[in-house]
Amino acid sequence: MGNSSKHVCGICNQTKEDGIHIYQLYICRVCEEEILSIHPKDDNYQYYVEKMRAINQITYTI
Template sequence: MGKNVHAHICGICDQTKDEGIFLYQLYICEDCESKIISTSPKDENYQFYVERLRAINQSFYTI
């Protein structure tokens, strides 16, 4: 009974979070959203976020 019905699994970090956004069908938690926005192309995590965000493009065409 203690489960939050508004929790979703983040498509970036794969953790269940209560707060975030949907970008098409991909849910992105607030923490990952902040990290994506503040990551520069020179950052070592940049490519990781690019690969995870590609899931948006793939899921968009499979609908």
């Protein structure tokens, strides 16, 4: 694991090592894959939309 660091995912709120940063929002690999595959008619679609809106809020407060 070496220099890996852990971050709290802004979507699932779990601490993970593998993921991406979009501006100041960290998204774990599991949530990233879910976001990329979710369909607008899925039950969880609105949940992910709301969580991703946090990117706008973070960007405006920097």
